[in-house]
Amino acid sequence: MIPTQFDYVAPATVDDAVRELADAGDDGKVIAGGQSLLPVLRMRLAAPAKVIDIGRIPELRGIRDDGDAIVIGAMTTHYEVQRDPLVREHALLIATATDTVADPQVRHRGTFGGSIAHADPAGDLLAPALAMDAVMVVAGMDGRRSVPASEFFVDYFTTSMNPAELLVEVRVPKYTGWHAHYEKFHRVAQSWSMVGVAAMVRTDGGTIAEARIGLTNMAAVPVRARAVEQALVGQAATAENIKAAAEHAANGTSPASDGNADGEYRSHLARVLTGRALSAAIG
Structure with missing residues (x-):
């Protein structure tokens, strides 16, 4: 058409x-x-x-180090994010999630900021941004303002930007040395996630010191699996403890029922995939 x-x-x-x-x-x-x-x-x-x-605006492209954060320009392609050493070192969760986005052709054309601003609840980069407490910098007629990920996503395909605002860059705090993995379930290759889990943990001597987990497509917006995070902290990084904590993954979520899966199945997927993501991250 x-x-x-x-x-x-x-x-x-x-x-x-x-x-x-x-x-x-x-x-x-x-x-x-x-x-x-x-x-x-x-x-x-x-x-x-x-x-x-906005493809001809040089300011919107590139990745740079800014002290305690890395800054990803809105027009930076998925391909560039995948291969950037700063992202791999300080924001591994974003790198692993970007590896799963669509196919190589799309990753060469699609942009990091475009995916964030589109706010599709099945998009694979929203949950990592939320889990990492990323901050969106948007520009409008009154200047620029910073919006934390927890306030940026409002509803299905809806952000807190007004029609006259533009996403300029995303500031991602550094999580150097953290383990991370993104696990998702989809019906066919390159399709949208039925459910995805963005998991990131910091271990200290075999004990989980901190954990951050974001869920994809378990509500109208990405959500944190805080019950899982709380269950993990202070526990030994064992398969048994991971499995027990993952049982809380669907707590407080509101997954939709559609042609791909009903809400109950998505809740089941969230528990299974959280266990897989944590196990893969910790190794």
């Missing part, structure tokens, strides 16, 4: 992009890598009057 007619602009700076968004109002859409927006346009599930292409 062919999209409806729209105006196309390609601003060269963040300020220009924000002005274009403000001018378009609710009738504007931002396109980054295009892996989420283009299918929606083709199916005419969206009909914006103006599409703002």
Whole structure:
């Protein structure tokens, strides 16, 4: 199907992009890598009057060290995130989650910020961002503001950004030396996660000192499995303790029922996959 007619602009700076968004109002859409927006346009599930292409803004690309955090530009591709040594060293959870995103073609075109801003509850990068307490930096007509991941995701495909704001970068605190793994279950290769688990732990002499776990597709937004985290801290890093803690994975969640799975099955998957993710992370 062919999209409806729209105006196309390609601003060269963040300020220009924000002005274009403000001018378009609710009738504007931002396109980054295009892996989420283009299918929606083709199916005419969206009909914006103006599409703002931010692919020509140099400021939005790249990964840098900023003291106690690494900063990932919104237009940085999944491929670049996968291979960046800073991400592998200080944010291993994001690297392992990005390894599972779609296929190589999509990872070369899709962008880290685009996935975050799209806010699909089945997207694989939201739960890691939440588990790591990432902070989203957004730009608007009144300047820039920082929004923690716990406040950024509001509902299905909905963030706390207003229509005239643009995601500029994501600040990820460093978790150097932490063990991490992302485990997901999907029906076929490259499909969306039915459930995913982002697990990250810090061990000290064979004991779990800290744990952070985010769940994908267990609610309208990514959620923390805090009951599992609490059950793990202070325990020996054994298979028995991991299995016992993983039984709490679905506590406080509200998984949807759809054509892929019902809520009860998703709760079962959350428990199983949490155990697998923790076991793989700790090794």
